[in-house]
Amino acid sequence: MELIPKIPVGQWVDVLIGLAQNNLSWLFSFIKTVSESIIVSLRDFLLWPDPVVFIAVVMLIVGLAGQRRLALGIGLGLFLILNLGLWPQAMDTLALILSATAFALVFGLPLGILTAWSERVNRCLVPVLDFMQTMPPFVYLIPAVILFSDIGRVPALVAIVIFAMPPVIRLTGLGIRQVPGELVEAARAFGSTRMQTLVKVQLPLAKPTIMAGINQCIMLALSMAVIAAMIGAAGLGGAVLRGLQRLDVPTAFEGGLAIVIIAIILDRLTQSIGRGRQQKSSI
Amino acid sequence: MAIMAKILVKNLVKIFGDHPDRALKLLREGRSKEEILAKTRQTVGINNVNLAVEEGEIFVLMGLSGSGKSTLLRCLNRLIEPTSGTIELDGRDITTVDEAELREIRRKRLGMVFQRFALFPHRTVLDNVAFGLEVQGVDKKVRAEKARATLEMVGLKGWEEYYPGSLSGGMQQRVGLARALVSDPDVLLMDEPFSALDPLIRRDMQDELLSLQSQVNKTIVFVTHDLDEALKLGDRIALMKDGEIVQLGTPEEILTRPANEYVRRFVEDVDVTRILTAEGVMKPAEAVALKDGPRVALRRMRERGLSSVFVVTRDRKLAGIVTADDALAAAERNDEDLSRILIQDFPRTALDAPVAEIIPVLANSRYPVAVVREDGKLLGVVVRGSLLAGLVRKDEVAWN
Numbered sequence: 177m178e179l180i181p182k183i184p185v186g187q188w189v190d191v192l193i194g195l196a197q198n199n200l201s202w203l204f205s206f207i208k209t210v211s212e213s214i215i216v217s218l219r220d221f222l223l224w225p226d227p228v229v230f231i232a233v234v235m236l237i238v239g240l241a242g243q244r245r246l247a248l249g250i251g252l253g254l255f256l257i258l259n260l261g262l263w264p265q266a267m268d269t270l271a272l273i274l275s276a277t278a279f280a281l282v283f284g285l286p287l288g289i290l291t292a293w294s295e296r297v298n299r300c301l302v303p304v305l306d307f308m309q310t311m312p313p314f315v316y317l318i319p320a321v322i323l324f325s326d327i328g329r330v331p332a333l334v335a336i337v338i339f340a341m342p343p344v345i346r347l348t349g350l351g352i353r354q355v356p357g358e359l360v361e362a363a364r365a366f367g368s369t370r371m372q373t374l375v376k377v378q379l380p381l382a383k384p385t386i387m388a389g390i391n392q393c394i395m396l397a398l399s400m401a402v403i404a405a406m407i408g409a410a411g412l413g414g415a416v417l418r419g420l421q422r423l424d425v426p427t428a429f430e431g432g433l434a435i436v437i438i439a440i441i442l443d444r445l446t447q448s449i450g451r452g453r454q455q456k457s458s459i
Numbered sequence: 460m461a462i463m464a465k466i467l468v469k470n471l472v473k474i475f476g477d478h479p480d481r482a483l484k485l486l487r488e489g490r491s492k493e494e495i496l497a498k499t500r501q502t503v504g505i506n507n508v509n510l511a512v513e514e515g516e517i518f519v520l521m522g523l524s525g526s527g528k529s530t531l532l533r534c535l536n537r538l539i540e541p542t543s544g545t546i547e548l549d550g551r552d553i554t555t556v557d558e559a560e561l562r563e564i565r566r567k568r569l570g571m572v573f574q575r576f577a578l579f580p581h582r583t584v585l586d587n588v589a590f591g592l593e594v595q596g597v598d599k600k601v602r603a604e605k606a607r608a609t610l611e612m613v614g615l616k617g618w619e620e621y622y623p624g625s626l627s628g629g630m631q632q633r634v635g636l637a638r639a640l641v642s643d644p645d646v647l648l649m650d651e652p653f654s655a656l657d658p659l660i661r662r663d664m665q666d667e668l669l670s671l672q673s674q675v676n677k678t679i680v681f682v683t684h685d686l687d688e689a690l691k692l693g694d695r696i697a698l699m700k701d702g703e704i705v706q707l708g709t710p711e712e713i714l715t716r717p718a719n720e721y722v723r724r725f726v727e728d729v730d731v732t733r734i735l736t737a738e739g740v741m742k743p744a745e746a747v748a749l750k751d752g753p754r755v756a757l758r759r760m761r762e763r764g765l766s767s768v769f770v771v772t773r774d775r776k777l778a779g780i781v782t783a784d785d786a787l788a789a790a791e792r793n794d795e796d797l798s799r800i801l802i803q804d805f806p807r808t809a810l811d812a813p814v815a816e817i818i819p820v821l822a823n824s825r826y827p828v829a830v831v832r833e834d835g836k837l838l839g840v841v842v843r844g845s846l847l848a849g850l851v852r853k854d855e856v857a858w859n
Contacts, residue, residue, distance in 0.1 A: 377579060
């Protein structure tokens with residue numbers, strides 16, 4: 177072992193981050209400005225109406241979509257959060273999660289389509305996805321803070337997107353590849369372009385699988401809420417973290433419970449969207 | 460050639476694998492499929508196929524699974540890219556056209572019907588049928604109108620808003636057929652379209668395809684592994700084995716003159732009486748002219764050992780039949796006019812009538828069966844002996 181000196185992987189990464197910091201700072205400040213304003217405006221929008229009105233409107237929309245039991249459950253859950261006095265933190269977390277999910281979809285869906293179209297892209301991307309999913313998030317939280325020279329929402333957003341995007345890519349690719357070959361062949365035989373085949377045949381048939389990917393993405397994003405709080409992202413994670421630091425079990429538990437409620441609500445909502453489409457297609 | 464073929468396939472080769480060039484070279488040197496597979500790990504799918512499909516005919520590609528028939532069909536619209544050779548559609552080589560022109564050809568000139576229907580489960584029957592028009596960018600109202608008309612043609616009026624999953628197999632394939640017909644292509648490519656249906660439905664669909672074809676008159680390339688289906692539908696049949704055409708001909712040619720042992724084995728179980736026509740079992744008709752008189756007729760019958768003889772007009776149109784008894788009676792009373800003893804009540808048949816229809820007629824008649832052309836001209840005669848000889852002749856070919 178002595179013959180081979182230690183390979184300085186760590187130093188390389190350090191150098192790389194230094195290079196990025198020195199030469200790409202314009203890019204990071206651009207990303208920071210854009211994503212910060214997205215999250216903040218979304219949070220302000222969520223906090224704009226009175227919480228009771230907000231809850232009533234959400235219940236009404238879900239109820240009108242034919243999901244009465246779901247509407248009732250959502251109402252109860254949100255009311256409990258309000259009652260616990262965690263409403264502003266919950267909306268902060270929700271804004272962060274939804275923004276992160278939106279970013280993950282904007283990048284993840286096209287990448288997923290590319291993996292289905294090209295076996296080469298797929299082969300290149302799989303190890304990257306494995307890396308993104310298994311590398312402990314703390315390891316890239318710190319570089320994110322360094323690169324954005326800031327703590328708070330933006331490095332948290334980046335960390336969440338990295339962690340939550342892989343299922344979108346994987347399941348989009350899987351859903352498209354699972355569309356029976358003869359249907360794709362039929363679309364081609366009638367003179368579809370690649371885009372037409374994608375939009376008219378592959379995406380509609382892959383929709384349930386893609387929705388499962390989006391669902392997983394949201395769940396993973398939520399699971400990062402506490403970790404995001406460690407680098408100063410406001411929200412429910414902050415409540416949990418504070419409680420833990422002070423050994424204040426009730427505060428920590430209430431924060432955790434609010435996260436669980438939001439998770440369940442988002443999970444059921446996305447599932448019912450996926451299922452609704454699926455039922456329609458199998459009539 | 461005076462008439463240009465609708466589809467002309469020349470020296471078509473398809474090799475599956477990453478490096479077809481070496482395999483192609485070996486193939487041109489005359490090496491066998493097995494040898495090429497062992498040496499280059501490339502599979503020969505289509506081996507130097509040449510054929511011409513005429514306008515308006517049903518051309519059947521027949522063979523067992525793995526014979527290359529579906530591959531050949533898919534080369535015709537380049538769902539599978541041929542390795543070498545040319546495919547001309549109305550004289551235009553489609554193997555060299557670019558993507559955009561290929562799409563145009565697929566959209567407007569080549570309709571395709573698939574074995575397991577390949578309908579889009581998320582689209583209604585109407586939207587399935589309208590798919591080809593939709594990708595062409597046809598206006599929504601126009602395409603719905605055309606799709607409705609096409610659905611009515613295949614007998615599915617009223618099912619427009621259903622989803623394919625709620626239809627029976629036979630109905631699904633009608634949707635598949637309508638989808639292929641909606642943009643009014645010149646050529647229909649049909650890949651075992653009826654083999655996923657149960658036998659009764661399959662026969663109905665075959666009959667309907669034939670009646671539909673008499674209305675729309677498309678050029679149809681039809682793939683099947685079912686010999687009965689091939690014989691029933693095909694104007695001509697190309698029998699394939701190992702990516703090559705073993706024999707190409709009319710159903711009757713394939714049955715009566717199999718090119719080799721493989722074809723012979725393939726056709727030996729066929730009910731020949733459904734395929735063999737009057738033409739194959741008739742013999743030249745003995746006939747006397749109307750002006751000849753009963754004595755000539757009697758002498759002719761005596762010479763040939765017949766009990767009756769046909770009578771024809773000067774331009775060989777069939778006038779009737781006289782029996783030996785009637786002719787003898789007329790001769791004894793010195794009646795010179797044959798027309799007075801002509802019998803009209805005897806069976807006639809057309810040249811292309813299947814033997815299965817002639818057998819019961821012949822069994823119930825005292826007279827032989829006359830084979831006549833549409834204009835009334837006498838072409839030949841089917842008697843018990845000639846019919847048996849015709850059947851045996853086929854069997855001799857099959858068994859020796």
